[in-house]
Amino acid sequence: MKIRTLIYCIGQGFRNLGRNKSFTAASIATIASCLFLFSMLFSVAANIQNILYSVEKGVSVTVFFDPGITDERIQEIGAMINQRPEVDHTEFISAEQAWDSFKTEYLGEYADGFTENPLEDMSNYQIYLADVSLQGALVDWLTGLEGVRKVNQSEATASTLTGINAIVAYVSVGLIVILLAVSIFLISNTVNVGISVRREEIGIMKYIGATDFFVRSPFVIECMIIGAMGAAIPLATTYYLYNRVATYLTVRFSTLSNILSFLTVNQVMKFLAPVCFAIGIGIGFIGSFVTVRRHLKV
Amino acid sequence: MGDRRRRRPRLQPDGEIITLENVSKSYTHGVAALDNVNLHINEGEFVFIVGKTGSGKSTLIKMLLRELTPTEGRIVVNGYDLRKIRHSKIPIFRRNLGIVFQDFRLLKDRNVYDNVAFAQRIVQKSSREIRRNVPTVLESVGLAGKYKQKPRELSGGEQQRVALARALINKPSILLCDEPTGNLDPKTSWEIMRLLEQINERGTTLLVVTHSKEIVNAMQKRVVTLNRGVIISDEENGMYLDDD
Numbered sequence: 001m002k003i004r005t006l007i008y009c010i011g012q013g014f015r016n017l018g019r020n021k022s023f024t025a026a027s028i029a030t031i032a033s034c035l036f037l038f039s040m041l042f043s044v045a046a047n048i049q050n051i052l053y054s055v056e057k058g059v060s061v062t063v064f065f066d067p068g069i070t071d072e073r074i075q076e077i078g079a080m081i082n083q084r085p086e087v088d089h090t091e092f093i094s095a096e097q098a099w100d101s102f103k104t105e106y107l108g109e110y111a112d113g114f115t116e117n118p119l120e121d122m123s124n125y126q127i128y129l130a131d132v133s134l135q136g137a138l139v140d141w142l143t144g145l146e147g148v149r150k151v152n153q154s155e156a157t158a159s160t161l162t163g164i165n166a167i168v169a170y171v172s173v174g175l176i177v178i179l180l181a182v183s184i185f186l187i188s189n190t191v192n193v194g195i196s197v198r199r200e201e202i203g204i205m206k207y208i209g210a211t212d213f214f215v216r217s218p219f220v221i222e223c224m225i226i227g228a229m230g231a232a233i234p235l236a237t238t239y240y241l242y243n244r245v246a247t248y249l250t251v252r253f254s255t256l257s258n259i260l261s262f263l264t265v266n267q268v269m270k271f272l273a274p275v276c277f278a279i280g281i282g283i284g285f286i287g288s289f290v291t292v293r294r295h296l297k298v
Numbered sequence: 299m300g301d302r303r304r305r306r307p308r309l310q311p312d313g314e315i316i317t318l319e320n321v322s323k324s325y326t327h328g329v330a331a332l333d334n335v336n337l338h339i340n341e342g343e344f345v346f347i348v349g350k351t352g353s354g355k356s357t358l359i360k361m362l363l364r365e366l367t368p369t370e371g372r373i374v375v376n377g378y379d380l381r382k383i384r385h386s387k388i389p390i391f392r393r394n395l396g397i398v399f400q401d402f403r404l405l406k407d408r409n410v411y412d413n414v415a416f417a418q419r420i421v422q423k424s425s426r427e428i429r430r431n432v433p434t435v436l437e438s439v440g441l442a443g444k445y446k447q448k449p450r451e452l453s454g455g456e457q458q459r460v461a462l463a464r465a466l467i468n469k470p471s472i473l474l475c476d477e478p479t480g481n482l483d484p485k486t487s488w489e490i491m492r493l494l495e496q497i498n499e500r501g502t503t504l505l506v507v508t509h510s511k512e513i514v515n516a517m518q519k520r521v522v523t524l525n526r527g528v529i530i531s532d533e534e535n536g537m538y539l540d541d542d
Contacts, residue, residue: 005422019407204403207363208464209393210420211386298365 001213009214013221023194024226030190031230031283034183035276039238041179042275043268045172052165054261056132057088059161061139062152063125069147077145078125084141086134091126098122121149133162184283187230191223191287199295206298216292220285227284231276238272239265314374315341315472315503316362321371323357323527331357333527335371339505341471344498346514347507348538349524355507358524359476362505363397364388376471393421396465396502400477402457404449404464410436411445414463421468435467439493455486462493466502473497475506479513487513511538 017024063081065074074092081090093101099119127142129135135158142151198219205215246262253260316339323332332354339345347355360366361373364380373380378391404413411432418428436442439459449457458478465473475494479487491513498504508514514521514537521536522529531539 002422004424005419008419200403201405204405205416205420206389207392207397207403208417208420209389209391209468211389214389214420
């Protein structure tokens, strides 16, 4: 295979786009529609997951210690907690910090009557979990530690979040898989029909001595370009719409700003762009490769 | 085109360029399209293949193109044994054949120049060679001024000339014509036949499948008559046998 033949085949792939305008337009529209729906669904699902993740991050377990426990033992327990895989991070609140916080929040000027710290035994660790579904296991472990007096947890919050998380994950994955399957079917069908109507052209090429590569490569390149264009359009649209919708929702529901933490468009695109291009170009490649092969037996 | 040299054919020792020995072809439903056919064609011959519809003419052409393989027997074309040829070698084999169909089979979305140039692209000619060869061959078939036109803008005769130019540009040793005048009026048919005769005079072996009794009888060439897959007549300076 000479370089000029390879260049010719690639050039023909690009030229075919113009020669078969209706096929090109129909294929791009099909791919773009399918991938746009996929992009929308993915953006919504990713943000719901992100919001749930943010809520999870705020769920903590509080550990209180036996009266008279030494500072060394508290530090020792802290180090052991931080080594646990289910722990994201911890915050130590000393008895003084607990009392200061209580005074500020509830007593104000009336706190002056207290000469001693009534929360002497209330130093504690606030433990934030990496995965809220593991809260039960962690609490069981903490309860068994020597020097630990009490463990406070919000079991209902944890189980609710875990349940919602699981539902969202299953529904998202299910919808995305269905949508991907429909997209692959529609896109490959479009490619199939578009190439099948040109089987006469393929036959002519074969009759006059074209190799399989020479016949196939322009079709494959044409369909890969169509796939890339079909992916670029919904990605650009999603990029434009995403920021607008996120800004609108943040303003519209400003009271929920601590919960509505949207992913940035770049975070979404980091995953979405390669997936969309892989689907578009991949189906273009595989679909055309397989379809042309059926007509090469001349 | 007179100084353009043909590809050197790979002849068998006795000078044959096409050999069919005991060739039979049956389709899956059991009908025999060809039955024990023996045919020997030498380099430079002009042979008409005639016969009624369903007599096996198209099957014969398809087998010579290696689109079909025989159920039995041996076919050798240009030195290639078509039962043994590897799939990857078929394009190379076909580049030594020219093929012209009744329905022209041009690439509809390309102009005359690109249709002819395409055959040169396949054999990996450089753009410079293509720019030199295509106008020459178009001139030889009388289409020098129409190279920019699309097939739909040409008459049937002109489209057939484009198909001829495409078939000839790679200087094949054999030209197979399947009903080349089937879609043309009598005047244009004769123009095409005269062109084919000129091509044959320059040394290209011609195999022409036709239904045209008038042309066959007037041209006084070798005529092979098929009937129900069997060769019933093979005569030099032959005539078209009446159906009855």
